Amino acid sequence: MMSVVQIDDLRGLIALGEHRHVTEAAAALGTTQPTLSRLLSRLESELGARLFERDAKGVHPNPLGDLALVAAQDLVDRYDRLRMDLAGLFDPESGTVRLAFLDSMATSLVPRILHDVREHAPRLRVELRQEPGHEILADLDAGVSELALTSPRPPGPYGWLPLQTQTLALIVPPGHRLATRRECRLSEVAGEDFVTIPPGFGFRALVDDLLTTAGVTPRIAFEIGDLATVEGLVGAGLGMALVPERFAGATGTIKITLTAPTAERVVGLTWRNDRPLTPAAARFHTFLATTAPYP
Incomplete structure (x- = not known):
């Protein structure tokens, strides 16, 4: 019947690798020399390989032992991180x-x-x-x-x-026919090039609903999944866009207030x-x- 290797068994193996002496490693672990010696014998039997060489000066990992120590340290580190992560998740103060x-x-x-x-x-x-x-x-x-x-x-x-409720605004590049307006109705932008978020994004669905309600079928010039980039493309004169107000003006775009009362997210x-x-x-x-x- 196959024995089960415990995390503490691996800690014992690591201690032997660090101290190179069974008595010193046992003292560091708070156990006895015979217990640690039996643990090493059991691990070697379990793995089917001699891991440490014994002599009068102590124990010394052989090449197979070096491999086992690396693997044991990795497993112990992973287990300790798991315990810390789980403890953190369940601590409301420091989780x-x-x-x-x-x-x-x-x-x-x-x-x-x-x-x-x-x-x-x-x-x-x-x-x-x-x-x-x-x-x-x-x-x-x-x-x-x-x-x-x-x-x-x-x-x-x-x-x-x-x-948070974010008011949406229409942004246009400098020199656009609407650039001198303080506000406008969405119905006034029919036939204009639009820059917007690609389909599949929640914000794109919101923009499409607003334009549809206003009776506008937009002519999509560019689609990009970042509102800051949308504003930049408008600033470069590549179309107009509907964005949250805080994005307006970063690259010189002109903000126009929408009269539609539901222009918000x-x-x-x-x-x-x-x-x-x-x-x-x-x-x-x-x-x-x-x-x-x-x-």
Whole structure:
């Protein structure tokens, strides 16, 4: 019957490799010399190879022993990291929160939230994943991320905490026929070239809905999955775009206020509501619930 090698057995092997003497290694481990000697014999029997040479001065790993020590150290390190990671997930004060967020929030909302969380729970650790909306939901489903900042509210088994309402604006390049206007109706942009996010993104669906409601079929000049790049392409004179107001003007684009009352997007925190949050993630969620909305 095959014996089972324990993590502590591997620690004993590592101690022998470090001290090169059974008595000294046993003392370091808080065990006895006979116990450690039996452990080494059992491991060698289990692996079918002699790992240490014995002489009057102590024990010395042979080439096979060197290989076994490298493997043992790797396994022990992995196990110790696993224990630390699991302990962190279940500690609401110093645990780890796995947070995904949209690219468009990387330089605005996310830094503000992290700053506030750090002030409230300084030992809480946040692992960040910046990715498109469809990847965010896939990671939530797979458990890679536990919380996410996204927009719009996803359908399905997801909780939702609204955090910020962002007003959308029309941006045009300098010299455009609408550049001197302070506001306009979306119906006035029929026939214009548009720069926007590719299909499949939540923001693209929002833009399409707004234009459809206004009776406008846009002529798509460029599609790119980053709102800062969309603004840059507009600044280069390659079309117009609908973006959150804060993106306007970075490369000289002109912001025009839309008269459509629904020209906005809601950003929120989402999570799978069919599984419990870890204490660390629950702490993060509870804090945001008390501080929302963000202006």
